[in-house]
Amino acid sequence: MKQILLSHGGGGEETQRLIKDLFFRYFSNPILEKMEDAAVLEINSKLAFTTDSFTVSPIFFKGGNIGKLAVAGTVNDLAMMGAQPLYMSCSFIIEEGFPFDHLEEIVRSMYEEMKKSGVKIVTGDTKVVPRGSADKIFINTTGIGRIVYDGISASNIQEGDIILVSGTVGDHGACIMAQREGIEMEGDLKSDCATLWPVVKDLIDSGIPIKAMRDPTRGGLSAVLNEWAESSDIGIEIEEDMIPVKDEVQGMCELLGLDPLTLANEGKLIIAVPEDQAEKTLEVLRDNPLGREAQIIGRAISDYKGKVILKSSYGSKRILEPPAGELLPRIC
Amino acid sequence: MKQILLSHGGGGEETQRLIKDLFFRYFSNPILEKMEDAAVLEINSKLAFTTDSFTVSPIFFKGGNIGKLAVAGTVNDLAMMGAQPLYMSCSFIIEEGFPFDHLEEIVRSMYEEMKKSGVKIVTGDTKVVPRGSADKIFINTTGIGRIVYDGISASNIQEGDIILVSGTVGDHGACIMAQREGIEMEGDLKSDCATLWPVVKDLIDSGIPIKAMRDPTRGGLSAVLNEWAESSDIGIEIEEDMIPVKDEVQGMCELLGLDPLTLANEGKLIIAVPEDQAEKTLEVLRDNPLGREAQIIGRAISDYKGKVILKSSYGSKRILEPPAGELLPRIC
Numbered sequence: 313m314k315q316i317l318l319s320h321g322g323g324g325e326e327t328q329r330l331i332k333d334l335f336f337r338y339f340s341n342p343i344l345e346k347m348e349d350a351a352v353l354e355i356n357s358k359l360a361f362t363t364d365s366f367t368v369s370p371i372f373f374k375g376g377n378i379g380k381l382a383v384a385g386t387v388n389d390l391a392m393m394g395a396q397p398l399y400m401s402c403s404f405i406i407e408e409g410f411p412f413d414h415l416e417e418i419v420r421s422m423y424e425e426m427k428k429s430g431v432k433i434v435t436g437d438t439k440v441v442p443r444g445s446a447d448k449i450f451i452n453t454t455g456i457g458r459i460v461y462d463g464i465s466a467s468n469i470q471e472g473d474i475i476l477v478s479g480t481v482g483d484h485g486a487c488i489m490a491q492r493e494g495i496e497m498e499g500d501l502k503s504d505c506a507t508l509w510p511v512v513k514d515l516i517d518s519g520i521p522i523k524a525m526r527d528p529t530r531g532g533l534s535a536v537l538n539e540w541a542e543s544s545d546i547g548i549e550i551e552e553d554m555i556p557v558k559d560e561v562q563g564m565c566e567l568l569g570l571d572p573l574t575l576a577n578e579g580k581l582i583i584a585v586p587e588d589q590a591e592k593t594l595e596v597l598r599d600n601p602l603g604r605e606a607q608i609i610g611r612a613i614s615d616y617k618g619k620v621i622l623k624s625s626y627g628s629k630r631i632l633e634p635p636a637g638e639l640l641p642r643i644c
Numbered sequence: 645m646k647q648i649l650l651s652h653g654g655g656g657e658e659t660q661r662l663i664k665d666l667f668f669r670y671f672s673n674p675i676l677e678k679m680e681d682a683a684v685l686e687i688n689s690k691l692a693f694t695t696d697s698f699t700v701s702p703i704f705f706k707g708g709n710i711g712k713l714a715v716a717g718t719v720n721d722l723a724m725m726g727a728q729p730l731y732m733s734c735s736f737i738i739e740e741g742f743p744f745d746h747l748e749e750i751v752r753s754m755y756e757e758m759k760k761s762g763v764k765i766v767t768g769d770t771k772v773v774p775r776g777s778a779d780k781i782f783i784n785t786t787g788i789g790r791i792v793y794d795g796i797s798a799s800n801i802q803e804g805d806i807i808l809v810s811g812t813v814g815d816h817g818a819c820i821m822a823q824r825e826g827i828e829m830e831g832d833l834k835s836d837c838a839t840l841w842p843v844v845k846d847l848i849d850s851g852i853p854i855k856a857m858r859d860p861t862r863g864g865l866s867a868v869l870n871e872w873a874e875s876s877d878i879g880i881e882i883e884e885d886m887i888p889v890k891d892e893v894q895g896m897c898e899l900l901g902l903d904p905l906t907l908a909n910e911g912k913l914i915i916a917v918p919e920d921q922a923e924k925t926l927e928v929l930r931d932n933p934l935g936r937e938a939q940i941i942g943r944a945i946s947d948y949k950g951k952v953i954l955k956s957s958y959g960s961k962r963i964l965e966p967p968a969g970e971l972l973p974r975i976c
């Protein structure tokens with residue numbers, strides 16, 4: 313089986329060949345192909361700029377792989393700031409001996425995922441490290457987007473604003489944990505890994521006034537809500553029963569002692585909008601396959617400033633603490 | 645000794661604290677501090693955009709460390725395209741158990757190096773992987789620059805153009821190899837790791853017409869010259885004796901069976917200019933400490949298209965083949 317060798321990262325002929333024969337085959341565009349020290353871009357707009365490194369293990373999982381995740385993850389961070397994803401860098405750190413076929417499958421997934429937003433890879437880097445110096449493959453993607461909806465911020469939320477989630481929470485985290493623990497997964501349990509730009513575009517095109525928007529990745533719903541409460545200096549009251557959680561995810565959480573509210577999502581968004589826009593927001597979300605199971609889950613209140621309150625259907629209340637000490641490494 | 649724990653990468657409280665208490669202490673600026681999903685930038689200009697991941701081993705070496713290298717490396721790729729470095733992302737992959745002190749030293753070096761160009765870190769990411777999943781620390785930096793001198797390209801070189809190098813070659817590669825082999829290094833043998841923007845700015849301010857410019861990192865001088873010969877479809881004739889090489893580097897190369905012309909540099913540039921600008925270019929380079937030992941090393945010729953010819957002082961000629969199969973992993 314063809315493998316990645318140290319020489320593929322040496323900067324000589326083999327590196328050039330790998331770049332041209334594999335990466336360019338899928339990523340190709342006129343800007344990338346120039347192969348200079350930096351790509352040249354012309355964008356006349358306010359920009360969004362974001363980075364993430366991906367170290368997920370296993371690298372292939374139900375619903376995606378590290379390549380799909382690396383494209384969707386960075387595109388989503390741009391989209392959350394109201395930015396249309398335009399350009400991306402991608403940088404690979406590959407362990408010596410990594411199967412060439414796997415690399416190609418990852419690169420192909422990246423290509424497929426880029427089509428969902430139209431983002432283009434215009435610059436890259438390829439490093440190969442000796443066996444044992446890295447576990448299989450790590451990918452960094454760094455994105456640039458054109459801000460088409462300005463002013464979204466975690467600190468914008470005011471009393472009365474409504475909080476919605478675009479679908480079920482915890483899917484990605486539960487899937488990765490289950491696969492890592494070798495638990496047989498039945499039915500629908502798979503990562504939600506997806507590019508959110510199309511549904512964000514729908515929200516913007518519909519004229520929804522977006523106060524805050526975030527993708528609840530590491531730390532899950534709980535981390536985002538706590539950050540919002542703190543940044544906006546408001547309380548956030550959540551109807552616990554309104555948070556959509558798949559049965560399979562709930563089951564996996566009970567088995568492994570996890571909380572779906574702190575598990576990572578990779579294809580969901582949380583959004584805060586003015587009260588009178590909540591129903592319209594829900595409709596726009598549900599009209600898109602990416603938001604089919606969207607729910608209104610809560611509102612901003614003047615009490616409990618800086619805190620998130622979970623209300624049960626019986627009316628009891630408890631504080632949802634920000635996640636801490638969680639040991640879920642390599643979830644993304 | 646304080647160490648990096650898996651929880652520092654979990655996305656919860658500990659991650660927030662590490663970002664605020666360590667990274668923001670050195671990197672802080674109003675754009676970064678917003679801590680949203682993406683940084684918001686306003687740049688009204690053509691942009692350069694480039695990425696590199698750094699995996700160098702050892703992470704601390706004579707003349708620098710992985711942090712300094714990660715800043716200088718990306719800034720240099722922007723500078724080589726005539727771009728003033730403005731913004732950078734930085735993304736850390738840290739092995740569980742990595743000493744906190746070492747991380748702080750790396751971050752402090754990044755801060756010091758950023759001052760040399762004025763580049764600012766405006767977005768970041770922090771992942772922690774379990775012991776054994778990565779070797780110590782990897783850093784990705786991705787940079788955005790404002791193009792102040794447009795049109796530099798590896799494919800611009802014409803017959804008669806003169807090739808200069810800004811100083812001695814092979815220093816970084818020889819230093820890393822020596823340290824890795826545990827060879828006592830005497831005297832001046834250290835990495836040339838440096839931010840080249842100040843000397844590039846001098847070249848631009850002096851009105852030098854820059855045809856091509858490149859930092860000879862992996863693959864060294866040999867890789868760049870061969871790429872230029874191919875991209876510009878010209879021959880390149882180099883006077884071997886004019887290439888500056890430190891005695892210590894030459895000695896180390898003889899000891900280890902390496903060629904200084906294929907060793908990585910991290911603070912050198914190669915530039916091609918029209919013949920009548922060569923002397924002025926040499927002066928401008930030598931006037932800056934970063935180019936004190938600059939030399940005119942050769943010229944573009946119409947023979948030997950796509951090839952690099954090394955001429956010895958006795959008049960003999962040989963072809964300088966593009967580097968291949970080099971096994972110098974983790975040099976940058």
Ligand SMILES: Nc1ncnc2c1ncn2[C@@H]1O[C@H](COP(=O)(O)OP(=O)(O)OP(=O)(O)O)[C@@H](O)[C@H]1O
Nearest residue numbers: 323331335347348349404435436437438696861862
């Ligand atoms: N995985 C990749 N996908 C797409 N393009 C890539 C990839 N790796 C490298 N490239 C492109 O190939 C060219 C050469 O990359 P390379 O990393 O060798 O350049 P460099 O950063 O100047 O050198 P170094 O990495 O040694 O500092 C660049 O134009 C880069 O954008």
Ligand SMILES: Nc1ncnc2c1ncn2[C@@H]1O[C@H](COP(=O)(O)OP(=O)(O)OP(=O)(O)O)[C@@H](O)[C@H]1O
Nearest residue numbers: 364529530655663667679680681766767768769770
């Ligand atoms: N090493 C770092 N240096 C500077 N800023 C950082 C660093 N790591 C993270 N940040 C900043 O902290 C904020 C939170 O980063 P985080 O990576 O948690 O966000 P995210 O990318 O949306 O989440 P995830 O990485 O789980 O997808 C961002 O604004 C980011 O720019």
Ligand SMILES: [Mg+2]
Nearest residue numbers: 349721859861
């Ligand atoms: Mg370069």
Ligand SMILES: [Mg+2]
Nearest residue numbers: 364385389529
């Ligand atoms: Mg992210």
Ligand SMILES: [Mg+2]
Nearest residue numbers: 436437695696
């Ligand atoms: Mg590179």
Ligand SMILES: [Mg+2]
Nearest residue numbers: 389527529681
């Ligand atoms: Mg995010």
Ligand SMILES: [Mg+2]
Nearest residue numbers: 696717721861
């Ligand atoms: Mg580089």
Ligand SMILES: [Mg+2]
Nearest residue numbers: 363364768769
């Ligand atoms: Mg991140």
